[in-house]
Amino acid sequence: MKSKLIVGNWKMNGGLRTNSALLEAIQSGLSGVTCRAAVCVPAPYLAQMQTLLADSPVAWGAQDVSAHEAGAYTGEVSATMLQDFGVRYCIVGHSERRQYHSETDALVAVKAQRALSAGITPIVCVGETQAEREAGQTEAVVKRQLAAVIHANGHCISEIVVAYEPVWAIGTGLTAAPEQAQAVHALLRKQLQAASSQADRIAILYGGSMNAVNAATLLAQPDIDGGLVGGAALQADDFLTILNSASR
Numbered sequence: 001m002k003s004k005l006i007v008g009n010w011k012m013n014g015g016l017r018t019n020s021a022l023l024e025a026i027q028s029g030l031s032g033v034t035c036r037a038a039v040c041v042p043a044p045y046l047a048q049m050q051t052l053l054a055d056s057p058v059a060w061g062a063q064d065v066s067a068h069e070a071g072a073y074t075g076e077v078s079a080t081m082l083q084d085f086g087v088r089y090c091i092v093g094h095s096e097r098r099q100y101h102s103e104t105d106a107l108v109a110v111k112a113q114r115a116l117s118a119g120i121t122p123i124v125c126v127g128e129t130q131a132e133r134e135a136g137q138t139e140a141v142v143k144r145q146l147a148a149v150i151h152a153n154g155h156c157i158s159e160i161v162v163a164y165e166p167v168w169a170i171g172t173g174l175t176a177a178p179e180q181a182q183a184v185h186a187l188l189r190k191q192l193q194a195a196s197s198q199a200d201r202i203a204i205l206y207g208g209s210m211n212a213v214n215a216a217t218l219l220a221q222p223d224i225d226g227g228l229v230g231g232a233a234l235q236a237d238d239f240l241t242i243l244n245s246a247s248r
């Protein structure tokens with residue numbers, strides 16, 4: 001069985017001092033943790049991660065990457081810049097970016113491509129809104145979002161990580177029921193298997209109000225390979241409980 005992967009998504013939170021206190025607390029509690037772990041931090045703190053996590057089993061990542069390689073794109077951060085800071089993972093297509101920055105499926109697919117070509121693992125987020133779920137469109141929406149990335153990335157697809165994050169569960173305290181999440185994970189798995197003979201290497205994470213209490217049950221589902229954790233990743237105790245749940 002491949003080891004599970006837990007990724008903290010700090011979103012736009014943190015500061016030099018709070019980051020180092022949080023990481024110190026996390027690192028001091030890692031004995032017994034056997035799953036893979038990472039934190040995706042705001043871009044200005046990547047250099048700090050490179051220093052503080054250099055000898056740690058905890059990897060670090062970014063939360064976005066430019067779809068462009070270089071040039072006149074004020075405010076953008078390229079994949080090769082992320083590479084300079086030892087970034088292992090990069091979240092792409094988070095629903096907050098799709099929603100507040102109008103990111104399309106096509107743009108997300110190019111971002112995944114940029115990350116892959118810099119040797120960075122894109123964590124491709126897919127997920128339906130409440131309205132889409134109520135309209136019975138969950139399957140169509142997540143398949144469409146993933147299809148764009150599969151189409152643009154061909155055989156490299158086995159190098160990605162997928163995160164299923166129902167939009168209605170993000171930051172709301174509402175979690176998908178384990179069976180609900182499992183059902184979507186199973187269909188994403190099938191879609192990946194149809195696209196690549198190496199699909200079984202791809203971790204499919206669940207995200208959306210995963211916390212210290214519900215993590216174990218979610219992670220016990222056969223197609224849930226880990227978690228993308230927002231709020232609970234900012235509390236060392238909660239994050240460590242999730243890491244321990246993923247290490248069983």
Ligand code: PGA
Nearest residue numbers: 170171208209229230231
């Ligand atoms: P949440 O966020 O755990 O706070 O719901 C998850 C995410 O947005 O990645």
